[in-house]
Amino acid sequence: MIIQLDKNIQTVELEKVEKKLAEINYKATSVKTQYADYLIAVGKKEFDIRAIGTLPGVKDIHRVSDAYKLVSKKWRVEDTMIDLGDGLQIGTGNFAIMAGPCSIESEEQVEKTINHLAAQGVKIMRGGVYKPRSSPYSFRGLGIDGLKMWHERASAAGIKIITEVMMVEQIEDMLPYIDVFQVGARNSQNFNLLDALGKVDKPVLLKRGISGTIDELLQAAEYIFSNGNERIMLCERGIRSYEKAYRNTMDVNAIAILKEKTHLPVIADPSHGIGVRKYVDKIALASIMAGADGVIMEVHETPEKAFSDGQQTLSFPQADRLYKRMRQTFDLRENF
Amino acid sequence: MIIQLDKNIQTVELEKVEKKLAEINYKATSVKTQYADYLIAVGKKEFDIRAIGTLPGVKDIHRVSDAYKLVSKKWRVEDTMIDLGDGLQIGTGNFAIMAGPCSIESEEQVEKTINHLAAQGVKIMRGGVYKPRSSPYSFRGLGIDGLKMWHERASAAGIKIITEVMMVEQIEDMLPYIDVFQVGARNSQNFNLLDALGKVDKPVLLKRGISGTIDELLQAAEYIFSNGNERIMLCERGIRSYEKAYRNTMDVNAIAILKEKTHLPVIADPSHGIGVRKYVDKIALASIMAGADGVIMEVHETPEKAFSDGQQTLSFPQADRLYKRMRQTFDLRENF
Amino acid sequence: MIIQLDKNIQTVELEKVEKKLAEINYKATSVKTQYADYLIAVGKKEFDIRAIGTLPGVKDIHRVSDAYKLVSKKWRVEDTMIDLGDGLQIGTGNFAIMAGPCSIESEEQVEKTINHLAAQGVKIMRGGVYKPRSSPYSFRGLGIDGLKMWHERASAAGIKIITEVMMVEQIEDMLPYIDVFQVGARNSQNFNLLDALGKVDKPVLLKRGISGTIDELLQAAEYIFSNGNERIMLCERGIRSYEKAYRNTMDVNAIAILKEKTHLPVIADPSHGIGVRKYVDKIALASIMAGADGVIMEVHETPEKAFSDGQQTLSFPQADRLYKRMRQTFDLRENF
């Protein structure tokens, strides 16, 4: 059960609500976000919610039986729109493109990518400065210095930055230089990291786990939301299956389902999804038809020379063609 | 190695080719289809194919290192177009819709479905008369009598029939009443059935196994082709994964890959793919963007009363809307 | 609901039972096996089974809510023992070893294998004469002539034969020469083949599908049983997962669960399970501890020269060591 409280609810009013919940043996968790105050009450007894809904200080009340609560569309019917500033909004009805290299490598690389994006009207640049790597002997990214260099150039060009955060300790350092925190697939159930990201006022793009369920993804988002941060995007990036003809099984089904289950924006990552350059365009377009609010993808001036092996990375001309097709596909879908 | 022979190659010429292959220790299989004669030669030795390619009676020769041979695009660059008669063609550049109920139930149901399809310009009707069922105590379809009844009405309306064949013994009986044989997911590696379908001159739609690989699907098609029947369509219908938020994981990635690997048409089955009615439309459209040459889908006047549970079945109005959107999506894709 | 009828139930008595079922809207299927007559009644209404259980001609009645019925331990508490003749019995409390090559290759190979088995007291020989192969260009086995040759030698040595049947048409030809029909993983839902095997009076070893569920395996067994053949063994042979460090994921969990869900014997196939020679022994022993009533495994005098690649095949000395360890492990388990 979700109870939204008046922002200026009085202590005595709140106590009455809590007493009522205690009477029916519901355990209540207080949630305060940048926008509203809630009580999440979990219990077993059948109960007429109007008995609480009509109390002073209660703004709204609703039953949500899913394991996830505040991120459910059963709670909030209207889709969440995330404002990145400068008129840039992510959510239903807008189409967001986030493009850039796997890793931030050099000033020159950043400059060239920014020029490429600017020429195409792409407003958000992706790139890694902290890289999760399977092997401890691999390159782990340029770190905070790389991020500062990147931020200086990107902000000058009016380009927003999304990049992965891997641990709680990095959050504070990164905060001034990023526009969206990304949580990678391997950290999708790193609950302490999710808790911490719930306490900052920057949007978070949360990737589905490598074999995470849709339900687990929504509960992971609930971690962030219930810690205070409502500005969350979900990202489908492919799951692990038995098939080895591609890198991951991009699960466009999940996109369709997420758009129905949650009010949060849903972003597709076809680069890591299918993971093979020559198919990325088809999977990007398929994802849009499945309902995606945006696409995050890898581009590089010379993919074959990228730090990562670049197998899933588009060249600039390939990306140019795809940006155009994605926008056409989105327009068709919106006009259905 | 694939060697295409002249249709009128002389015995002495053929013997020379075979002798050459024997010399390099290649095992040759003779393949005669409705369109051409081939030798499929498998061996290990490196070899200059021109030594055979220049022999009299040899029309073409090509190396294909994949386990599948004749269905590979490495062999035949031009995509296969399957002619169903009456100007109806399935293959790259055309868009095929096949719609109908899970099971053929009654004359009334058939009539209503035909009227629905005809009104929408849908030329191919799907439906089951032999139903594979997990439980031996379930309804197994109306059988050959149902097929005859269906065929009478469909052919009168100019509608083609696609339906599943489950065993070799059924083929001959079904042959006069069907336009396309369908092989279901559970029979995707029923090699004797595939062999037998290679010997009839009717197109075959071959579904991917429940957890079949893309490679296995192509090798299964090779069974049909190498027995003489070149008119094969492949069908992606969802694979088994750990996710339980939907029925199957529709693998649109496979559609993209199949379109690159083979010259055969690729059809999407979103009904069995995601398997949940309210998402079928999105997955159908996503499949088109991934490259599908057609969509096979379940429709029923009253889905909730269908023999099957009907959870994946669209109502007529839902289907009408989807036909239109699929055609728009296909048009956009073709005009990229 | 399962109703076991007296073997000599009178027509008028049977009609009363059927009338009673019709009254409560239960659909009844008559099942006659080599041992007993049953009615399988499926319906939704809650119902006091004593109203039928006390009717004349009714021997036993029980509710079984699973999709599988007669193979369920809820129906038959006592485990099934399958008698192969000559004192050889498969089922709880006995331990069966079935060993032999992937394919029957030659008289010499058969002789050597029989000598090896006889020296070790192994009474059942496996081997393929009809081989399901992914590629149509691969060797498909010696066929019925190979089987006859094998049978002559095996029966002379008092060794039983288990071999795969791939299609209905082969059953009659094979019948005089085999002791157990094997249904391969690819045919685990070839319902027509299962129906046909239900009509012969030879035991059947039914393999789990490549990604078949435990429930599907039990329903496939129900096909055979409900067509009249109660002598069925189930076989776990590994499932498909994302892991590629081995060939299949041998699911020993399934062995433990099957032994609880069904009264049928459960056999482990570690050769196809893990599919890598050096681990076969450990997985065989693990399967016994999980509850297996027997093990089917590949042995060959020179594994590396076997028709199949032989990667999962043990040499004779490796097999000798494993036979001994399996028996020790089984003894320990039985004495717990």
Next chain:
Amino acid sequence: MIIQLDKNIQTVELEKVEKKLAEINYKATSVKTQYADYLIAVGKKEFDIRAIGTLPGVKDIHRVSDAYKLVSKKWRVEDTMIDLGDGLQIGTGNFAIMAGPCSIESEEQVEKTINHLAAQGVKIMRGGVYKPRSSPYSFRGLGIDGLKMWHERASAAGIKIITEVMMVEQIEDMLPYIDVFQVGARNSQNFNLLDALGKVDKPVLLKRGISGTIDELLQAAEYIFSNGNERIMLCERGIRSYEKAYRNTMDVNAIAILKEKTHLPVIADPSHGIGVRKYVDKIALASIMAGADGVIMEVHETPEKAFSDGQQTLSFPQADRLYKRMRQTFDLRENF
């Protein structure tokens, strides 16, 4: 390539080694553990390792082509033995039992569990004080105070403690009160946590990811090892598959493979593996036959009242019976 250096290698000697590596374009990473100093050199050029192996200050050198290096049996042939003190050693030839509740709940529960373990000669107690939970509204454990209470009682009884650490910040607080750090499946690729655990001198039990590959598990162990901590155990705890008849697919195949690939001890977790109480015993015994050096399992005085749902938890009498059978099974295996 792994180069083990003399503990007292001189700077000038080290520089010579590094120079040699630079000449062949190998990138070297310095690794210092509690036992030895290494250089891990990664490069592409073929190279005669004796040119470095014979340099002063070099103790040993070996090529390891796997992505994991120091944890590979190709580097260290002799299996690692982990000493927990008081004569308790984990590794090949010993058999370790770790048992206890899912969560530490109360003093009374701890007392009862310790008495149960002590009576059975079980020397290591498991239990969670920091609990990873899918939902933010679930109980997350008693935290550090619970750990202190537990430690006081356990150490008085001579029982060692293994418990999960979820974030870097917890390590220092937990250090005085635990004997083995456990890394849970959800954190198996939380590389910052792995780095940090590589810097403490306490053993680590590392669980395989929910759908982690065997290779990823070994590379995760390499993270810990290469940061300085050689005392690592690996734990198989079930993977995600399509089968829903049990909670996870306990992958005993992985146990067999890990024992061949690495010198580190391998522990089986049948409680989370199959995840259903009545099958835990069979899977525990199967795991031993597959090669496990120990078993970690859940026990509770009243499983149905445990904080977690307790579905995978054994009662004390069930556990008593299993301890005995595991020891018998281990003895049989060691005497093969």
